[in-house]
Amino acid sequence: MKLDAANLAAIIAMALATYATRVSGLWLLRFVRVxxxxxxxxxxxxxxxxxxxxxxxxxxxxxxxxxxxxxxxxxxxxxxxxxxxxxxxxxxxxxxxxxx
Known part of the structure:
Protein backbone atom coordinates (compact mmCIF):
# COMPACT_ATOMS: atom_id res chain seq x y z
CA MET A 1 0.00 0.00 0.00
CA LYS A 2 1.35 3.36 -1.00
CA LEU A 3 1.03 5.99 1.72
CA ASP A 4 -0.15 9.00 -0.22
CA ALA A 5 -2.10 11.98 1.11
CA ALA A 6 -5.51 10.36 0.62
CA ASN A 7 -4.55 7.17 2.48
CA LEU A 8 -2.96 9.15 5.30
CA ALA A 9 -6.05 11.35 5.59
CA ALA A 10 -8.27 8.25 5.74
CA ILE A 11 -6.13 6.69 8.48
CA ILE A 12 -6.17 9.90 10.52
CA ALA A 13 -9.93 10.29 10.06
CA MET A 14 -10.56 6.71 11.22
CA ALA A 15 -8.30 7.20 14.23
CA LEU A 16 -10.12 10.39 15.19
CA ALA A 17 -13.52 8.72 14.75
CA THR A 18 -12.45 5.81 16.96
CA TYR A 19 -11.09 8.16 19.61
CA ALA A 20 -14.23 10.32 19.48
CA THR A 21 -16.57 7.37 20.02
CA ARG A 22 -14.57 6.15 23.01
CA VAL A 23 -14.32 9.58 24.62
CA SER A 24 -17.96 10.44 23.96
CA GLY A 25 -19.06 7.21 25.63
CA LEU A 26 -17.06 8.03 28.74
CA TRP A 27 -18.30 11.62 28.68
CA LEU A 28 -21.95 10.53 28.36
CA LEU A 29 -21.61 8.08 31.25
CA ARG A 30 -20.79 11.01 33.54
CA PHE A 31 -24.44 12.07 33.25
CA VAL A 32 -25.95 8.62 33.82
CA ARG A 33 -26.26 6.80 37.10
CA VAL A 34 -24.85 3.35 36.45
Whole structure:
Protein backbone atom coordinates (compact mmCIF):
# COMPACT_ATOMS: atom_id res chain seq x y z
CA MET A 1 0.00 0.00 0.00
CA LYS A 2 1.35 3.36 -1.00
CA LEU A 3 1.03 5.99 1.72
CA ASP A 4 -0.15 9.00 -0.22
CA ALA A 5 -2.10 11.98 1.11
CA ALA A 6 -5.51 10.36 0.62
CA ASN A 7 -4.55 7.17 2.48
CA LEU A 8 -2.96 9.15 5.30
CA ALA A 9 -6.05 11.35 5.59
CA ALA A 10 -8.27 8.25 5.74
CA ILE A 11 -6.13 6.69 8.48
CA ILE A 12 -6.17 9.90 10.52
CA ALA A 13 -9.93 10.29 10.06
CA MET A 14 -10.56 6.71 11.22
CA ALA A 15 -8.30 7.20 14.23
CA LEU A 16 -10.12 10.39 15.19
CA ALA A 17 -13.52 8.72 14.75
CA THR A 18 -12.45 5.81 16.96
CA TYR A 19 -11.09 8.16 19.61
CA ALA A 20 -14.23 10.32 19.48
CA THR A 21 -16.57 7.37 20.02
CA ARG A 22 -14.57 6.15 23.01
CA VAL A 23 -14.32 9.58 24.62
CA SER A 24 -17.96 10.44 23.96
CA GLY A 25 -19.06 7.21 25.63
CA LEU A 26 -17.06 8.03 28.74
CA TRP A 27 -18.30 11.62 28.68
CA LEU A 28 -21.95 10.53 28.36
CA LEU A 29 -21.61 8.08 31.25
CA ARG A 30 -20.79 11.01 33.54
CA PHE A 31 -24.44 12.07 33.25
CA VAL A 32 -25.95 8.62 33.82
CA ARG A 33 -26.26 6.80 37.10
CA VAL A 34 -24.85 3.35 36.45
CA UNK A 35 -27.03 0.74 38.11
CA UNK A 36 -25.67 -2.69 39.06
CA UNK A 37 -27.64 -4.21 36.19
CA UNK A 38 -26.15 -1.72 33.71
CA UNK A 39 -22.67 -2.38 35.11
CA UNK A 40 -23.17 -6.12 34.63
CA UNK A 41 -24.18 -5.49 31.00
CA UNK A 42 -21.13 -3.29 30.41
CA UNK A 43 -18.88 -5.92 31.99
CA UNK A 44 -20.28 -8.56 29.62
CA UNK A 45 -19.65 -6.52 26.46
CA UNK A 46 -16.04 -7.57 25.73
CA UNK A 47 -16.89 -11.26 25.80
CA UNK A 48 -20.03 -10.72 23.71
CA UNK A 49 -18.13 -8.74 21.08
CA UNK A 50 -15.34 -11.31 20.87
CA UNK A 51 -17.91 -14.08 20.51
CA UNK A 52 -19.69 -12.21 17.71
CA UNK A 53 -16.41 -11.76 15.86
CA UNK A 54 -15.08 -15.29 16.37
CA UNK A 55 -18.22 -17.43 15.95
CA UNK A 56 -18.69 -16.95 12.17
CA UNK A 57 -15.02 -17.75 11.51
CA UNK A 58 -15.26 -20.83 13.72
CA UNK A 59 -18.26 -22.13 11.77
CA UNK A 60 -16.26 -21.91 8.53
CA UNK A 61 -13.00 -23.07 10.09
CA UNK A 62 -11.26 -26.38 9.97
CA UNK A 63 -9.86 -28.74 12.57
CA UNK A 64 -7.17 -26.30 13.73
CA UNK A 65 -9.76 -23.60 14.42
CA UNK A 66 -12.01 -25.95 16.37
CA UNK A 67 -9.08 -27.19 18.47
CA UNK A 68 -7.96 -23.60 19.11
CA UNK A 69 -11.49 -22.73 20.21
CA UNK A 70 -11.38 -25.63 22.67
CA UNK A 71 -8.07 -24.40 24.08
CA UNK A 72 -9.52 -20.91 24.37
CA UNK A 73 -12.66 -22.10 26.14
CA UNK A 74 -10.59 -24.05 28.63
CA UNK A 75 -8.37 -21.02 29.21
CA UNK A 76 -11.41 -18.76 29.63
CA UNK A 77 -12.60 -20.85 32.55
CA UNK A 78 -9.32 -20.33 34.41
CA UNK A 79 -7.53 -17.20 33.16
CA UNK A 80 -8.25 -13.46 32.86
CA UNK A 81 -9.61 -12.13 29.55
CA UNK A 82 -6.32 -10.75 28.22
CA UNK A 83 -4.46 -13.99 28.90
CA UNK A 84 -7.29 -15.94 27.29
CA UNK A 85 -7.16 -13.81 24.13
CA UNK A 86 -3.37 -14.15 23.89
CA UNK A 87 -3.51 -17.91 24.42
CA UNK A 88 -6.39 -18.29 21.95
CA UNK A 89 -4.65 -16.36 19.18
CA UNK A 90 -1.35 -18.12 19.84
CA UNK A 91 -2.95 -21.56 19.76
CA UNK A 92 -4.83 -20.72 16.55
CA UNK A 93 -1.63 -19.60 14.84
CA UNK A 94 0.33 -22.62 16.05
CA UNK A 95 -2.38 -25.16 15.22
CA UNK A 96 -2.98 -23.65 11.77
CA UNK A 97 0.74 -23.91 11.12
CA UNK A 98 0.95 -27.52 12.34
CA UNK A 99 -2.35 -28.89 11.02
CA UNK A 100 -3.01 -26.58 8.12
Missing amino acids: TPRMQAALDALPVAILTAVIAPALMKGGTADILAAGVTLLAASRLPLLATVILGVSSAVLLRHLIG
